[in-house]
Structures are given as structure tokens and as C-alpha cells.
Amino acid sequence: MKDYPDKMTPEQARMFGEDVLNIVSQIPRGKVTTYGHIAAWAGWPSHSRMVGRTLRYTPGAEELPCHRVVNIAGRTAPGWSRQRILLEEEGVTFKPNGHVDMDKHLWEPGVSE
DNA sequence: TGCTTGACAGAAG
């Protein structure tokens, strides 16, 4: 049996969205995680894009520390320069190339739950 | 129904 179905039912999509928001809300201050990690922990390893889409289209995501979510390269979201400012104010360090120092600030979902 | 888009990931040039 497969680990996950081929496509999401509306109910699966709803669950996924809740898991994403739930995980994001648990990211510790001064830490960051990636879309891929969140998607994988939610049970849909190949839906990393859906994570970003959910955060962008879900009203209320502003309440969450969604600025602590970056891609696996430590790059911040395109068109959202403010994200970097928010992270810097939390103590997150950036490499000279403008990317988050993942080695120091990467947080994996579920490590402290 | 079919093609395009994107807050991604990974590889290639």
C-alpha cells in the first residue's frame, strides 16, 4: 500500500492546510524551516509547493511566523524583502550571499514536541 | 479539457 494517495481529496487538502499552519506556528523564535520539511512532516513529501501556496493564500497566515519559512537553500520568498528584516530582528544570521545560515538556524518539525 | 502559473526542490550550465 502506498504511503500516500495519488491526489488529495478536499478533506486531505484541508488536513494538509491545518498541519502546515500548525507546524509553522511551532517554529521557535530565531529558527527557520523549509517548505519541504513541513510538507514531508505533514505526510505529503512532494507537496512542498502547496505549503508556500497555503501560506500565501490563507488569510490568517499573517498571525503565524510564516517569515520563518524559507526554501531549502535558505533563500527568502521572492517579492517579500521584509521577510529578511523580520528574521534578522530575531537573531537569524544571513550569509554574505544573502541567504539564511541554515546550519545554525534550521529547525526540524517534531524535534521538540 | 488543456495550458499556464508558482512563497519549491534539485540538477545543470
Added chain:
DNA sequence: CCTTCTGCCAAGC
């Protein structure tokens, strides 16, 4: 480092 391509999958047109 940057850009571009492929694979991925839901949403929009």
C-alpha cells in the same frame, strides 16, 4: 553566484 530546465501538484483561466 545567477539563470534555466525538469519534476512536482493544486489552482486559475
